[in-house]
Each structure stands twice: as C-alpha cells, then as structure tokens.
Amino acid sequence: MCRIFSLAGLALLVALPIHAQTTASGSIHGTARDQDGAVLPGVSVSAKSDSVPGRFAATTDGAGQYHLDDLPPGDYTIAAELSGFARFERTAIRVQTGLNVTVDIPMKLGSVEETVEVRQDTPLLETGTGAQSINVSGELLRGIPLTEKREWFGALALAPGVVISDFLTSKLIYVHGADPSGTVIQMDGADVTSANHDGVSYLNLNADTVRDLQIQTSGVDASAPLGIGGVINIATASGTNRLSGAATAFFQPRSWNGSNTPGGTSSTVDQKQFDGSTGGPLLKDHVWGFGSYRYIDITSGLSRTPAQLTTFRALDPGYQPLDAGNKANIWFGKLTAQASAAHQISGFYQRDVNPSDVVSPTLANSFKQASGGVASSVRLSSVWSDRLTTRLNASYNSKHRETFDPNIPGPLMRVDNTVTLSGGRLVGSSILGSIGAPAVSLPVQPNWMATLSADATLYAHQGGGTHELQGGLYVQPRVQGSDTHYINGGFTLEEDVLRIPGDVNSGFIPFHRQILDGTSLTTYKQKTNDYAAYVQDAWRPMPRLTINGGVRVDHIDTRDLLFNVTSQRSTEVGPRLGANYALTADARNVARAHWVLVHDQPGIITTVGSPSLGIRDLYDLNLDGTFETTFVTPPTAGIIANRSNDPDLHQPSVREWGVGYSRQLSGGMAANVDVVHRAFVDRPDLIETNGLYNGDVFAGYKNPAFNEIYVATNNRWNTPVYSSADVSITKRTARVEAVASYVRQWRHMDGTWQPNDPASFIQPDAFANDKGIGSSTGTAAATSDANSLSGTQMTQPVTGSGQWQDHTVRTGLTYVGPWALILSGSYTFQSGTWGGPIVSQLSKSDPAFGPPTVTLSNGRVVSNPLATLVRFAYANRGDGQLHTPALNALNLRAGRRFELGRAKADASLDVFNVTNNGADQGFNVGSNQTYNPQYGTTTFRQLPRSAQVVLRITF
Numbered sequence: 001m002c003r004i005f006s007l008a009g010l011a012l013l014v015a016l017p018i019h020a021q022t023t024a025s026g027s028i029h030g031t032a033r034d035q036d037g038a039v040l041p042g043v044s045v046s047a048k049s050d051s052v053p054g055r056f057a058a059t060t061d062g063a064g065q066y067h068l069d070d071l072p073p074g075d076y077t078i079a080a081e082l083s084g085f086a087r088f089e090r091t092a093i094r095v096q097t098g099l100n101v102t103v104d105i106p107m108k109l110g111s112v113e114e115t116v117e118v119r120q121d122t123p124l125l126e127t128g129t130g131a132q133s134i135n136v137s138g139e140l141l142r143g144i145p146l147t148e149k150r151e152w153f154g155a156l157a158l159a160p161g162v163v164i165s166d167f168l169t170s171k172l173i174y175v176h177g178a179d180p181s182g183t184v185i186q187m188d189g190a191d192v193t194s195a196n197h198d199g200v201s202y203l204n205l206n207a208d209t210v211r212d213l214q215i216q217t218s219g220v221d222a223s224a225p226l227g228i229g230g231v232i233n234i235a236t237a238s239g240t241n242r243l244s245g246a247a248t249a250f251f252q253p254r255s256w257n258g259s260n261t262p263g264g265t266s267s268t269v270d271q272k273q274f275d276g277s278t279g280g281p282l283l284k285d286h287v288w289g290f291g292s293y294r295y296i297d298i299t300s301g302l303s304r305t306p307a308q309l310t311t312f313r314a315l316d317p318g319y320q321p322l323d324a325g326n327k328a329n330i331w332f333g334k335l336t337a338q339a340s341a342a343h344q345i346s347g348f349y350q351r352d353v354n355p356s357d358v359v360s361p362t363l364a365n366s367f368k369q370a371s372g373g374v375a376s377s378v379r380l381s382s383v384w385s386d387r388l389t390t391r392l393n394a395s396y397n398s399k400h401r402e403t404f405d406p407n408i409p410g411p412l413m414r415v416d417n418t419v420t421l422s423g424g425r426l427v428g429s430s431i432l433g434s435i436g437a438p439a440v441s442l443p444v445q446p447n448w449m450a451t452l453s454a455d456a457t458l459y460a461h462q463g464g465g466t467h468e469l470q471g472g473l474y475v476q477p478r479v480q481g482s483d484t485h486y487i488n489g490g491f492t493l494e495e496d497v498l499r500i501p502g503d504v505n506s507g508f509i510p511f512h513r514q515i516l517d518g519t520s521l522t523t524y525k526q527k528t529n530d531y532a533a534y535v536q537d538a539w540r541p542m543p544r545l546t547i548n549g550g551v552r553v554d555h556i557d558t559r560d561l562l563f564n565v566t567s568q569r570s571t572e573v574g575p576r577l578g579a580n581y582a583l584t585a586d587a588r589n590v591a592r593a594h595w596v597l598v599h600d601q602p603g604i605i606t607t608v609g610s611p612s613l614g615i616r617d618l619y620d621l622n623l624d625g626t627f628e629t630t631f632v633t634p635p636t637a638g639i640i641a642n643r644s645n646d647p648d649l650h651q652p653s654v655r656e657w658g659v660g661y662s663r664q665l666s667g668g669m670a671a672n673v674d675v676v677h678r679a680f681v682d683r684p685d686l687i688e689t690n691g692l693y694n695g696d697v698f699a700g701y702k703n704p705a706f707n708e709i710y711v712a713t714n715n716r717w718n719t720p721v722y723s724s725a726d727v728s729i730t731k732r733t734a735r736v737e738a739v740a741s742y743v744r745q746w747r748h749m750d751g752t753w754q755p756n757d758p759a760s761f762i763q764p765d766a767f768a769n770d771k772g773i774g775s776s777t778g779t780a781a782a783t784s785d786a787n788s789l790s791g792t793q794m795t796q797p798v799t800g801s802g803q804w805q806d807h808t809v810r811t812g813l814t815y816v817g818p819w820a821l822i823l824s825g826s827y828t829f830q831s832g833t834w835g836g837p838i839v840s841q842l843s844k845s846d847p848a849f850g851p852p853t854v855t856l857s858n859g860r861v862v863s864n865p866l867a868t869l870v871r872f873a874y875a876n877r878g879d880g881q882l883h884t885p886a887l888n889a890l891n892l893r894a895g896r897r898f899e900l901g902r903a904k905a906d907a908s909l910d911v912f913n914v915t916n917n918g919a920d921q922g923f924n925v926g927s928n929q930t931y932n933p934q935y936g937t938t939t940f941r942q943l944p945r946s947a948q949v950v951l952r953i954t955f
Contacts, residue, residue, distance in 0.1 A: 152205045
C-alpha cells in the first residue's frame, strides 16, 4: 500500500485535470491562432454564464492552448483578449456534465476595443475519451412526462443500454447487463450511492435540483469510483447573482386512472406533490445559495388479477386490497463561495427519508419501510496556474432502509395449492398467497459511507503533442449490516395446503411450521475500507487524436464486525485504455474505442460466518393434524459456523471493450453508433464444502454438527457475457430537445456448473443458456446458486433476469411552439423479460442419487439435496424459456406558457400510457414449473392510462 500511495503522490506533484468523471462538470479547451494559423501564447480566455456562479479564466500556453476545466453545466460566452488583436467573443456554448468539447479561437488583428462575435453550433461530441455516455438536461427531465411520480431517475428512461423494470412500487435500473447494485450515483462529484448498493430509489430529489445529468454506460475512466453498472453524474443547480426560483404542483386523483386489468385491480397513482426551489446571491459575486423542497403525498394502487382477488377473498374473508401510502419531505441546500479568483468552495446537504407501505399481489397485508437518509458534501476547487489545478472533496451519506413492525399477530401463513414429498420434507407447489403477518423478519440497515478524495491535473507538452496528466487519492470507509427482529416470538412461518387442490373454497390445513429459538439477531455487520490511487493520461500526439491510458489501484479491506476478523483483503488493479479520433478537422465526425477492466463496488457481503438462530422445522407428512417429523438445524454463532472465506477472495469485475462513431449534424443534432461487449468475471459465490458424496450419491455431511458449510469465493466456473449494438440520436435547440435510441442485446452463460451444484450431478449437460441467465453480480451473502434445480433460481418477480431484453427503444421530445404551446412526449418499448429455465417434476426421487433422507453419525436426520424431484424440461436451461409481453408506453404532454412580467407560468396536462397497454413485467414465483398452476403466469402490470395536471411558475 505504501508503494501505491507513493506513486499516486508523485503523480499529484506532476499532474492536472484531465476531464475527470469524479465531478459533475464539463470542460472547454482549444487553441488560439492568428490569421495566418500561427499559435498565440498569452491570450486571456474567460468563460461566463448567467446560470452559473463565478467567472472562469485561463491563459493560452506556449503552444497557444487553453483549458477551462471544472465548468458547471450551462450556456457560456467565451471571450479572448490579446494586445494587438480584436477581442474575440463566442456565445451560447453549451457545457454538459462530463462532456469535453473543443472550441478553437481565431484572433484577428485590431484593437482590444473591437469585438469579433462568432455564432456557431455548440460542439456536441466528446473529443477527449473513448467512453460511451449520454446527457439529459434538467430542462428535458422536467419537460417530458417520464414517470408519474416525477423521480429524477426517470431520466434514465432515455438512455441507450438501460433497462427499467417496475418492481412493486419502485423501479429497478439495469445498465448494459449489470444488476441495479452495480450502478454508481454521484452528485456534484460526491458518491451518494447507498453503502449497501441498493439502487437509485435511495436518492430522492426535487427535479429542479438537477441542472444536468450524465449516464456513462461504458468505458468509465480511472478516476471514477468502482462499479460495473455505469456511473451517473448529477450536476445540481446553484444560485447566481440573479434571484430565481420555481414552484410546481402535480395533481393526479385516483379517478383519473384507467384500468388495464379487467376483473381485477390496476396499478394506480393518487398524487398530490409539490416542488419548490429558489437560488440567488448571499453576497454578490462571492457567495451564492440554492435550496429545494419536495412534498410527497402519494397513494399507489397495485395490479391484481381476478384470480388473485378470488383466492384472497376465499382464504381471508376480511381481505381488502391494500394500497401503498407514501408521505415524505425531501430537502436540499447548497452553498457556493468564490474564496478568491483561484479558489471556489461548494457544499450541499440533502435529506430524503422516505417511508412507504410495502404491498404485493401475493400478500394479504402490508408493512412499512423507510428508505433514504442524509447526504452531505464539501469541495474545494483550486487553479494554481495555467498548468495545474487541484480538487479536494469530502462527503458522507447514511442511505439505508428500515422496516417497521406491522403489529399483526401470528406467523406469515403461506398457502399452497398442492404439496410433494422431496428429501423427506413436504414442499409446497404453487403459492396462492400469504395471509397473516406480511413478513417473517424486520431488518434495519445501520449503513453509512464516507469518502475523501484528492485530485490534481497537469498539462504538459512533449514534442508536437500534449499530455493531460491526472492523479488522485481516494479513501472510502463504509459500514453495512442488518439488525433483524423476528416476528411472533420466533414462530415465524406456517405453510398450508388446500384441502382440495384447485378449490380455494375448500379451506386449508398446515403441513409445515418453522420455529426459531430467538427473536432478534444481527445477521451481519461489516466495515469495508477502499484505499485507492489512480493515474491517467490523455495524450494528444496530433490535434485530432487523443489516446487515454490509465490505471486505478484499489486496496479493499473488509472487517467482519461480528467476529472481529478480516474477511477480505485484496488489491485490485484496473487498467483503462481508450482512443478518440476526429475523422474531420471540424471534429464533427468522431470515432472512438476503449478497453477497460472495472471492478465492482466494494463492500460485497463477505462475512466469515453466517450467524443464525436455531431452527425447528415441523412437518405433518400425512396431513392428519399431527406434526410427527422434525428437522433440527443447530444455531450458528461462531467463525466456524457454516461459512468461511477464500483467502484469495477479491472484487468481481467486468472486462469490457467497445467501439463507436459519432457525427454532429446541423440544427443541434448528433448521432451515435456503439458496440459494447462485457464479460462479468469472478462474481462472488458460495461453494458448499461439507457435503459428502460417493460418486453421484449423497452420503451425508463430513461435519455432522452442521448441514451445508460454504466457502465464499470467486466464481471461476461460469461467466455471464453481454453484447449490444446501440444507436442514438440527440437534438437540442432553443425550441426542441430530443433523445431517441435503439439497442439490440445478446447474452449467454459461458462455463460450467459450480462444484457440488445438484445439477452438476443430475443433469450435467443442461448448463447452456442464452435467454434469461440470472444475476450478473452473484452473491456471497445467500445460497441462491446452491440448488439450481429448485425451479425458482432465475424465475423471481422481475429481479431474476429483468435486464435481459432483446430489443429496447427509447424516445423523448419536448417542443415549445407558436403561441407558447408546450408539446412533449416519451415512448418506451422493451421486448419482454425472459422467465428462466423451464422445469418439470418426477413422480418420485431417483434412487441413483441416494435415499430421500440420510442419518448422520450423531443421529441427526437430514434431507438429501440430490433427492429433488425437479428436472430441466429441455435439453438445456435456455430452451423453451417464456418471456413477458413486450412493454409499450406512450406518454404525452400538452400545455401553454404564459408570460407574467419576469415570471413564466406553465399549465400542462400529462397523459401516461396513452394506449392503455397492460403488459406484465415479471413472472410469478413458480411460473417456470410445468407442474405448477402458476406456470406461465406473469405479474407487475404496467400502470394504466392516467392523467395528471402540472402547474409551474418560474421567475
């Protein structure tokens, strides 16, 4: 580690900002020349914007080059002055988050009192990296009806390579095949991702808070925090010398929701929401403030089929369909101070604790969870010379989830249609629904994360080329865990079966009860430290060509706080290589390519033990009312519990390459074509090591005090592989802003079964799969891969394989027309989620793999994991898979703008899902089991047609 930081420290002494992704800013650079084409050193260049506080300045160096870095998004006027030359001025240059554009300055002989004004299209193409990204401005986010609830992450619905799935009342975001946990969210350069990697819904913002947003979907550079799902950079609004503000009200009563579930209930949004923001000078030209507030009062109805309603009304006579209530207050405040001409300080504070009821079409009752927390940051940006700049950033967030006791007596009662005998236990098939308590446990996450980073950048010349060298140090401690309270005194679960299969009115009887020997437990708690250093260079050997090379080195140290031992200590080396070449001298045709090795976020759950309470599973095998069979699972509370860690355990990563071409067209339009290939390697996994096998026969456990014992290690046996072809078009003018994209995706699982996977004994040749291939992240927290023949491994509602969509189309457009008419809309097409492997069931277990139960040397009776009745129905896991219907969603807005002196008032009517499509986006549990009445059934229907009034005033 000392060597790592010594090298990074040296890099800081000899380096300055290349266009880093650790900020939410952009840059402008170029060359000043005279009328004969000779370079001009010593030219004073400045940038000023009415929407950005402060003034930015640079001086051209000996090669006539200038660099305006760390520019907040906005429309800038560039001015250049040099004695003996007329003043140069170019207006309306739009700077976007993370975008590096070239603006050359032609100087003409004359007096400084003369001004040469130039008006040209703003450069739109990235000229500094080989990465793939797309920008969505705050105006576009607010101007298009993207989501009924107006979340900031609705902007991701416009990004190519992104798949969005509705899950209950929240959304899951997948970027180029990565699970939602792989996405990094930065706000003004501060990492505001939850320590537990819980996705975009843990950050809530008033939409006016977003000035600009960039989604970098591939080719992230070495300065970006670890994460394999892309990097989202949010640039927040700032106060300026001009007092400004906005107030927006959203109204959508329940009666304005249609229905797309005949005979059942449809998803609905009953909304009263208010956004307010203001910004201005606290000390003119020196200190500026901005603040925003959102009030949420939303009731969300859930889609339920007629069969689900009939079932619950039979199982629970008092059943009433429940809605999800959500009331919250969201706050954001930001200060920006120009300490001197060379130093600017900015910081923000954000709070978004967001409680909501959790409802499900398979639960009769609901419980409440709160997600969110506090995020804060402070940043110091300094310009030491025309060659050297530095940036220091410190941030903290406590984004987490807390679950509250619903105070419903009794256990969770899960009712099945039928049962089968497998491994000496009765196993329910076709879950009809759950009554009683809505959850068996109530976890609370004690999560927090802090980040301290320092970056420096140096511009240097060598021969005829230039270098933009950057180096940085990065320290990030995070704590994550789960404090769990179990309901009903430890009697948490009862499984029941219908007296007459298929007849929900016949009543039900219990066949399985699970009783814990306690009521609370900290199931895991760990602290992870990420100590990182990076260096990278943007080398321009010629004006049109930029070659990026860099490396990020992260030392990951994870301490299991329950057992006070180190569970992971690894050093990850992530090289980056990219190229960007302007095919024409005006940089309006650009080719790019990249190859990167990017590691996943630190803090994968790598506990060395798996603490659990003792469990008694009671079974009534003949359904006569007597629970005559008991399986005892001993408690685990020590390091030798049921898990250990591979000493070589390290971060998973994605190996990625991509090529692309961009062309800037007239009228503020740009077109992009990209090909991306990704392999998700070394995913964390749990490999069972205590099983004893004689060939293909299960013979018990080596250590009879335990059942399965797992080793947390990296999956070296199989790898998800993703490829895509992306086409996108963007347009931005004073009247029109639009984004459109199409993505074609391919994927497959490369490799073989994990060791001791039951399928490796029973159906070893069925591994291949190119449809719904499950999680691309893996887990070292749960044994979800331990029994791939369970029939539900990759068929979970939405989350099992929601990212695997063959075709995706996204469009969004907003237009301000004559008579101040406002017209906008968005359209989304997703071809449907694959449902996972199709499985069938034997009438009895195959004795070739051992008896249903085995008696251990200590007298305990355990189930044989190879006695499962489940089999893949086809030659391999990919054949015969089902998929959900294609999702089509068309949203439209019509409104008018009114001028009220300095103020503007917009009144609009938004209509969502205009065609009232009713596509389900996920599968019911058991829907891939041919023997299950739920076979082929889907759930989580898209919201029906609805209308919403939007009233907005800006000044």
